[in-house]
Amino acid sequence: MRVVRNFLLVLVAIIIIGSIGFSLWLRDRYVVPILTYHHVGVPSCKWRLNTVSEKSFDYQMNFIKRHGFQVISFDSLVRGIKEGHQFSRNTVVIQFDDGYEDNYKYAFPILKKYGFPAMIFLISDIINSPGFLTWDEMKEMEKYDILAGAHTRRHPYLPELDLMRAQDEIVGSKKVIEDHLGHSIDYFAYPTGGFTKEVKGLVQKAGYKAAVTTNRGKNKFNMDLYEIKRIHMNNTDDQYSGIVLWFKLSGYYNLFRHSRKCGVSQHKGFYE
Ligand SMILES: [Zn+2]
Structure with a gap:
């Protein structure tokens, strides 16, 4: 006994x-999760993996609101990391890549409805083209704390460019967007998440305060402000009673996912 x-x-x-x-x-x-979207609207065959339907996007935003998550701006996140701030476990950041027209048409009304801030990384030389946002649309969204970041001039895979061209993409996009929107553009997103040590150095030298990637690089916990990892969102995240969504919002998603090498060409399409 x-x-x-x-x-x-x-x-x-x-x-x-x-x-x-x-x-x-x-x-x-x-790690504060940074949810990343591309297209929002009707999934087409071509962009199926990069599109979240309007209904699904609304569900995901509603889930965030309903479960008491606090959506903060990317700027607040970067400042918090710099100051060593301990974020509460219900913090989340929302971002979009490429600046598609559907972001204004479908995502903007939903973000406005929930009062969520966000950041859209623009391809500066493609803005105002068919299928992409116009400068006026971006200006209107900025009034609601949906701010612009830079995503190069024409979305090349930066590790494959010589450094002069890479610099033009990085510095040039900052300048074009600043000239159109009339304020400083402080954040950069590497196309397809691809970067090298040299590319990262150019981004720092250009005056950006931070840069985001996908799941590339060794830094899992976002302590390096020039290789902040993000979570790709898709249409199926709200299936299975939101379990995948919970996991992506948990702050521990990076811990369990595979990291890709940062300089290796693995891009499949121009606008990933
Ligand atoms: Zn992109």
Whole structure:
């Protein structure tokens, strides 16, 4: 009897110590999730993997609101990281890449409805082309805290360019967007998430305060402001009663996903 009791006591102690250890281990690995969208609207065959339907986007935003998540601007996130701020476990950031016209048509009314800030990374020389946002649309969205960032001039895969051309893409897009919107553009997104040490250096030198990638690079916990990782969102995230969505919003998604090498050409399409 005594042996059983001692065994149970040891077991309980192991479980308690293990749980405390695990939660301490997890505490230092929390990363504010940055949800990244491309198209919002009707999924076409071509852009199926990069499109979230209007209904699904509304569901995802409603999920965030309903479960008490706090959506903060990317600028607040970067400032917080710099200051060593401990973000509460219900924080989230929303971003869009490429600046598609459907962002204004479908995503903007939904973001406005929930009062969520966001950032849209624009391909500066393609703005105002068919299928993309106009400068006026971007200006209108900026009044609602949906701000512009830069995503190069023509969306090349930067690790494949010589440094002069890469610099033109990085510096040029900043200038074009600043001239049209009349304020400083502080954040940059690497097309397809691709960067090298040299590309990263050019982004820093151009005066950006931070840059975002996809799941590339070694830095899992977003302590390096020039290779901040983001989470690709898609149409199927709200299936299975939102379990995938919970996981993506948990702050521990980066911990369990595979990282791609940052300089290797793995891009499949121009506007990824
Ligand atoms: Zn892109």
